[in-house]
């Protein structure tokens with residue numbers, strides 16, 4: 574019972590930032606003496622400290638308690654399809670050290686895992702944090718993750734990863750617990766905690782990168798579905814002309830709005846369109862967006878076409894789940910209103926107008942660090958739910974798996 578109340582108190586102190594013992598007692602329904610004993614324990618862990626005094630309500634000014642955001646650290650890993658990024662964060666998911674390198678993650682799991690471990694070690698070194706001070710490591714992967722096999726990527730969608738696990742590798746290398754989830758799910762979690770969907774109970778995050786995926790927050794929690802593939806909107810067919818997909822269907826959204834598809838479309842159109850100033854060599858989504866901002870008509874029309882394809886899948890999301898907010902992230906979203914305006918227009922014709930106008934569409938403000946921060950948030954959320962996960966609270970030898978590298 575005391576552990577339960579201790580967790581409740583710790584979560585309140587984290588959320589409120591500054592709170593007195595009397596407030597804690599009142600809000601948890603405990604006696605002030607019991608709460609004082611719990612607070613003594615929490616002070617001893619280093620997670621909580623006394624920090625100044627609050628306003629008096631007649632008597633002595635109360636001592637305020639604050640959460641020590643830097644008592645421990647968390648590592649968030651973003652394994653994208655074509656990059657590995659690692660953030661070392663404090664306990665409010667503020668980034669203290671950051672590394673990102675391009676890598677063909679889908680095709681080279683061993684190289685990606687080696688790079689991941691090197692970058693984790695680099696952020697630990699830069700921040701002067703030992704692995705023992707980590708609450709844990711969260712990993713975002715470009716694949717659905719089945720609740721029945723939470724340490725593996727999908728053998729269907731990323732076949733080369735069969736037998737390779739980021740979670741097992743990290744636990745072996747650093748001796749701390751690691752958890753992983755789909756990258757779009759963790760993008761959604763990041764938006765719910767730190768971004769455009771803050772405090773939202775029903776929101777969707779759509780990641781447009783090498784492929785397209787959606788993370789869904791339903792009634793406040795990540796919705797993974799029975800086998801972890803909820804939100805795989807990249808495999809909604811939107812244009813039969815786009816040909817066969819790895820999943821067995823034709824014309825999937827991934828094949829029309831994914832990075833390679835956008836680059837290919839520009840290259841094809843350039844053959845007949847002399848006006849464009851876009852280069853045909855070294856073309857990237859970032860360059861297409863830049864071109865659109867410079868007024869390039871071809872770049873703009875490709876973004877508008879992408880918005881039309883995206884609208885088909887987004888309309889399905891709106892009609893099925895009626896999220897309050899849909900947040901878009903990934904390289905193409907740097908186009909901002911150039912993407913959102915045609916998307917809204919296409920959406921208006923595809924979904925009941927009332928539910929569409931009530932769904933806020935926003936571009937993620939979290940930038941390239943968003944997914945890694947979401948991965949770290951997964952660890953933080955688990956620790957706030959069960960404070961025994963914090964290094965300073967766990968008993969000797971418990972919680973940390975002893976794995977021989």
Ligand SMILES: [Zn+2]
Pocket residue numbers: 807808809818819820821822825827
């Ligand atoms: Zn497909």
